[in-house]
Amino acid sequence: MAKVTVYNQTGEKVSELDLNPAIFGIEKIDANLVHAAVRTQRNNARGSIAHTKNRGEVAGSGKKPWKQKGTGRARAGSVRSPLWRHGGVTFGPTSARNWSLKMNRSAFRKALFTVLTDKSNDKKLIIVENLDTTAKSKELANKLANLASKAGLGRKYILVTATHNKELERAAKNIVNVKIIVASQLNVLDLLSHDALILKDALPVIEQTYLK
Numbered sequence: 001m002a003k004v005t006v007y008n009q010t011g012e013k014v015s016e017l018d019l020n021p022a023i024f025g026i027e028k029i030d031a032n033l034v035h036a037a038v039r040t041q042r043n044n045a046r047g048s049i050a051h052t053k054n055r056g057e058v059a060g061s062g063k064k065p066w067k068q069k070g071t072g073r074a075r076a077g078s079v080r081s082p083l084w085r086h087g088g089v090t091f092g093p094t095s096a097r098n099w100s101l102k103m104n105r106s107a108f109r110k111a112l113f114t115v116l117t118d119k120s121n122d123k124k125l126i127i128v129e130n131l132d133t134t135a136k137s138k139e140l141a142n143k144l145a146n147l148a149s150k151a152g153l154g155r156k157y158i159l160v161t162a163t164h165n166k167e168l169e170r171a172a173k174n175i176v177n178v179k180i181i182v183a184s185q186l187n188v189l190d191l192l193s194h195d196a197l198i199l200k201d202a203l204p205v206i207e208q209t210y211l212k
Contacts, residue, residue, distance in 0.1 A: 002120050006127045006200065009143060011150035014129050017200075020207055024120045026113050037103060037111035037188040046099040052092030055080045060087075108188075109210050115191045125196040126151045127203070131159075133167045137174040144178055147197065158194035160186070162202040184209045 002025040006014045019025065060080040068075055082090040119125035128147065134140050148157050156177045161168065164182055172180045179194060181187075183205035198206075 002117070004120060004125060004127050005151070006129055007147060007151055008129050009131050009147065011147045017127055019120060019203075020211075022211060023113050023206065024116050024125075026110075026117050029114055029118065030110065031114075033107060033111045034114055034188060034192075037108055038192065040101040040103045040108075041187060041189050043099045043101045048093070048095040048097045048099065050093040051095040052089040054090070054092070055082060055088030058086065058088045111188050112186060112191070112210065115188055116196075119191065119196050123152060124154070125198065126153070127200050128159075128197050129200050131168075131199060133165060135167045135171055137171045140168070140171040141175045141178065144175075144197070148195065151197075153195040153197070156194045158190055158196055160196060160198040160202045160206075162199060162205045186210075 002019040002021060003016050004019055004024070006017050008014050055078065058080050060078070062078060062080075065076045065079055066073065076084075078084075079087070081087045116125070126147075131143075134143070144157065144159065148154070158179045158181055159168070159172070160181055160183050162183055165180070169180050172178050179190060181190060183198075183202040186206070
């Protein structure tokens with residue numbers, strides 16, 4: 001069973017906690033599944049920027065430029081033709097392109113458990129017993145930096161809370177290396193790019209949300 005150190009908000013070790021092996025101690029690490037989850041999340045956040053106008057969207061009259069026969073010039077039906085300067089673009093990129101991908105819920109959960117297990121094994125995940133609410137960014141930054149330093153975490157970390165805490169979220173907005181996320185909204189990409197500080201009361205929420 002996976003064990004993790006529990007710290008108080010001053011960075012002192014309080015106790016050790018047995019984590020649920022179904023989430024933090026899975027046996028098979030599937031890197032391909034994690035890759036699929038990251039790709040799905042990135043694609044679903046992607047927006048189409050490139051857009052070209054076809055002949056129905058460009059400005060210009062719909063009138064036939066000249067009569068069909070008798071002028072000696074090539075026949076033409078519209079000044080908005082793709083063959084003309086300032087005409088529409090044929091088969092160009094449009095903002096209607098859909099980049100989204102789908103992933104089965106069970107596959108996503110397994111990818112999430114894989115990342116949490118890896119974080120636990122590498123000692124990049126700790127449990128914080130409690131954290132006093134503060135509205136000051138500087139106080140929160142110092143408190144978390146001290147906690148992360150004593151726990152041996154890196155410089156970027158994610159704080160997982162049981163529920164939304166407006167004061168904490170407001171204070172963390174100005175801290176570049178800190179991200180706050182609710183336990184019911186965990187995602188693979190944020191966990192991969194940050195070390196994890198999980199509040200103790202968020203553990204039951206994780207189990208209720210992601211375990212069948």
